Amino acid sequence: MIPYILYAALILTACLVFYKLLLQKETFFRLNRFVLLGCMLLAFAVPLLHVPQQMSFRKMPAQADIITATTLQNTAVQLTEKNVPALIENAEKNSSINFQQVMQWAVYLYWFGVILFALNFLMQAGVLLYKAYSKPVIHDGPFRIVEISGDKAPCSFGNNIFINPEKYDWETYSQVLLHEKIHIEQKHTLDLLLAEIVLIFQWFNPFAWQWRKELENNLEFFTDDTLLQQEAVEKESYQMSLLKVAAPHFPLSLTTNYNQSLLKKRLLMMNAKKSNVHTIWKYFFLLPLMVLFVCFFNEPIVNSQTLSSKAKPAANRRHEHGMRTSGSWFATIKGDKVSMQFKSDDDDKSNNNNTFLLSEFSSLPKGTQGNFTLTREAGTMEFTGKFEGDNGMGKYKFVANKTYGDAMQKEGIVITEDDGELVFFLLNIKQSYVQMLKKNGYNDLDKDKLIPLAALDISEAYISSIKEAGFKDISLDNLVPFKALNIDKTYIEEIRKAGYKNLDPEKVITFKAQGIDGKYIADFKSSAQAEKNNNSNGDDKDDAVIDNKNKNTDNNSKSDDGYDDVIAFKSLNIDKDFINSFKEVGYNNLANQDLIAMKSLGVTPEYVKGFHNAGFSNIKPDDLVALKSQNITPAMVKNYKDLGFDNVSLEDIVGATATGTTPSFIKSMRDKGHNMKSLDKYIALKSVLGN
Template sequence: MIPYILYTALILSACFAFYKLLLQKETFFHLNRYILLSCMVLAFILPLVPVPQQLSFRKIDAEKNITLVKAPVENLTSTAVKEPTVQPTLTEQTKQVINVDVLLKCLVYLYWFGVVIFGLNFLMQAVILLFRANSKSVIQDGKFRIVEITGDKAPCSFGNNIFINPEKYEWETYSQILLHEKIHIEQKHTIDLLLAEIVLIFQWFNPFAWQWRKALETNLEFLTDDQMLQQDNVEKESYQFSLLQVAAPQFPLSLTTNYNQSLLKKRIIMMNSKKSNVHTTWKYFFLVPLMVLFACLFNQPAAQSQTLNSKGEAQKETAIQNGMKTDGNWFATIKGNSIEINFKSDENNSSSTFQLSEISNLPRDKQGEFTLTREAGTMYFTGKFEGDRGMGTYKFTANKDYSTAMRKEGVELANDNDLLVFFMINVKVSYVQMLKKNGYTDLDKDQVIPLAALDVNEAYITSIKKAIPEIDLDNLVPFKSLGIDKAFIEEIRSSGYKDVSPGNIIALKSQGIDAKYISDFRSAKNNNDSNDKEVSSNNNDNDNSDDDIIAFKALNIDKAYVDSFKKLGYKNISNSDLIGMKSLNVTPEYVKSFQNAGFQNIEAENLIALKSQDITPDLVKEYKSLGFEDLNLEDIVGAKATGTTPSYIKSMKAKGHNFKSLDRYVALKALANN
């Protein structure tokens, strides 16, 4: 919600800057009115509109582009990226994260508190105006209601009500005021102000929203003044003089259109300004690319549904929606030996490609009928083709014998819509029988649909079963969609990954891990020089490197990263330490900074602890400058984790707490926290 509100505020602010720089001084008041109203509405609508991926500057994750029709892979969780071991101590970074979360929650509550306050203010103003309109003395002047008020209040209008004190003005001035307010009412300016007030309810924190409302009100006054001067019985000098006479110390409510004295100088200047030349209207067209730019920069790109063929190449997925009706309209394009048909019914839209050989008697250049028959039923088309394009209506008739045959095989198709889906995918009874022959006896329609759509055929199942005899039916869908074949599985195993499970294979393939990457991984881990001193922690934690390959790939831990630490003397870093170092961004440069400061033998696990507390050599020097004896890095990590910073220690020393041991200050800080 908050990003949406901020995006709306950004659009509104940019539009205000555009209006202020280019349009404010133009005398196209009607056009300015619609620009101001349109921008207010667009500011709230534009963030919700997805843009095509090719136009969007935002990137979406590759996995969002891959549609697995049905792939419940529970085993995938076993290959999740390992988190670095973190001590239970509450770190400064953790505190900062918590503080940020608390701050964000406070901001959300503050925002909604403001919305409630300004919403109540809006309702209160509306109630007061309606009360005044119905409780005061009223003169009915056609569709206008002239409400007589008392006191030194400026005249104004709301809806079809004109609020005015008739005793204050001479007849000529009084008549001009009424005519002015009637123009406001005729042109429904109250709607503009109500919309602006609603915008302020949700954008109360945005100073540009307040300026926007002011600009909108100013333009309405310019527009009304312009309409007044076009009246035959109104002279410019007389009208401007009446504006001066209306000056009053009390101003009406913000929901009303009024004789706004605060804009008096601007209105008189605008009335005497030269009319804008029509050639300056080019400025208005720059608003369109501005809005397009905002959409391309910030809007969510529209997802393009894709699947992967057996070679791992992306291809468009046949759009088959459960909501597709059995009758509707069709639009088709012939492409070579195939025909792409788009089916439309009510709000549903789906498409599929068929071979021309499946269709009989295409009506060329004249109205006619043709059919497409499959085991699940027959699609009857009425219409005609002109060249390679055609259109018309369609109706699907289900094959009841097919439904009965499927029921015998254990697949229940409840209605014609189910049969239509099986028709579009072209699921044959023999396909279900093949699945059962290969050991998949407990089938339902939701399992058959993705298997058939991805063309998981008998040859593919047989080849996979040679590598994994007990392959689960649900794993065949992600296997096929990711292009996993018997050769890939054997390559993984030949690289040393012997006991790989289907879930592991899916995770490896989805991460782009192949046999070469695994070989490089093992080479980087095992190619140690026995003559070099092992500075890091010994590899005694029984690391199962096979389980860490996916984590390494996800964190982009490659041979170059491992070798960069070998050059610094770290020849046998454990997998868990490497994962922890990479996740915390422990770089060779970070290690060198400590080595240059005289710390030569820092173990890998201590590097992780130092980085987790954001400890640098300069901070270590600052601790040492406080005069502690026998200070080591572990002491500094513990002190920083508890918030015992050099500044805290200095403040305690200033209060008379002079300890020789850092532990005493840590204990003092712990007591203060409790």
């Protein structure tokens, strides 16, 4: 929803720029009205359109390589490569801002604004309707003239004209009524209602507010122009009535009103030279603008997707994963395996590799043209060609087993014609495999869940071993990354022996993805204990690694203590060298959280030495983090001292930087005569002056 709203905002902004550059000064007011209304509608309609692939500037998501036996056996590596960064990010979430949470709050803020502006819209409509039916009314044909009091400008809403008749002479009063009647006849209230609805959903977009203003302006220009075309109305008299009607109290934004705080613009447009019809060409540029938006940003579709599967020739039918059911094959025999490459005759990009057992084939034709087959539960691959030695080539055709689909459907696995049994054939997914999974408690199966399980060769023995390791209720969502990361019973027991007895699958996945094993955990804990002992004995040995004084990580501690620290240390590469480098600058007793914060912000011993040289020693770790987070450097400290603040503290500099009281600001204030000795006074001055 949010990307759609932002896309609509982008289109509305581009249309506003287009309008102000080319159309704003044109006197084709009726045409401008339809352009302004049309663009508001297009801003919300264009993002919903799909563009043919050949017209799109966006690339289609790359077609996945054919799911073949060989490719799918390598899926573990691919899954690891894709998931490790995400898992690392998950491991670091305790020391960084959770982006998803921020986005969630942004969504909440957006909808809060929508609700607020919607209530405002309803309140305005309610106030107008209340006035329309509670005040004295004069009926003039289809028009209702509602008499109001006070110094408010005349306005109209629906077929109601709100005016104080005691305020104007007869000539001005009649011109006001003529003006508002044109608004009503042209149904301008609908324009403003549409603009208000757009603002409800685009309240955050300043260009949407400007768009409504331009719409209101054009409606007034159009009404003025229509009124002046009547012979009974003189331009000078009408312009004089505008000056008489001008009032400081303006009506609600849902109304078309006589003044609209744009008196000068209206007078200028009434006296402007009429636009030449030859300038109408400017409006035609709106069409290519919209086409560009569609081609650049909209999701492309493939034309063939609009065709029914029955209309496609069987030989050219493409399945979900990019491989056709017929084409050419190239093979190499290696030991007891046959590596095959499949290529579609009419698609140079369709190039897919598989590895089969030699024993699965019927007799291979050697030295002469012949036929052979490969049969599995899902169907039969029919081959024509020959082998010369260990290499062969020819044609292939896949024939699905019609009873296979029915059997799988009984197990709850629906295989559509577009997907075909080809994927299941290449993975050699048997009905017995589905039954095995159900026997192990995985009853909520479908095609999308089954394919990765078979691709990673998750067997009953593997599932049993994981359950024996303590994860009796492990879900399919966790079982797939377990196998992809080569997590087995031995690894799980190793982590438990290292002290993490209350493991859950997510922790195991994170540990494995980070490359954390039992030895790393043992080193982490033994180093922490060594540091603890050294501190208690007053002995600062160089080989001490971690002061874990905030966490009990010895063997008697809770099994999950230090989990987040282990993850953070590994992901941030906090090692002995890093910790010992801070010992050299006087930090012999850093807590884990201090090390994590300093490492993540890039605090180095050289950074600390710079402050030592500037005259600041014994800086607390928390202060170092605060200084680094504000990008305060020793050079900045020198700049403040050069201004005469010799006794300035680091806390003062942090406060000055946070408020924008920079050395350049202080210099500019001194140039203006503000000569103060205290940095605090400049901070106070900056707070008063603001930006």
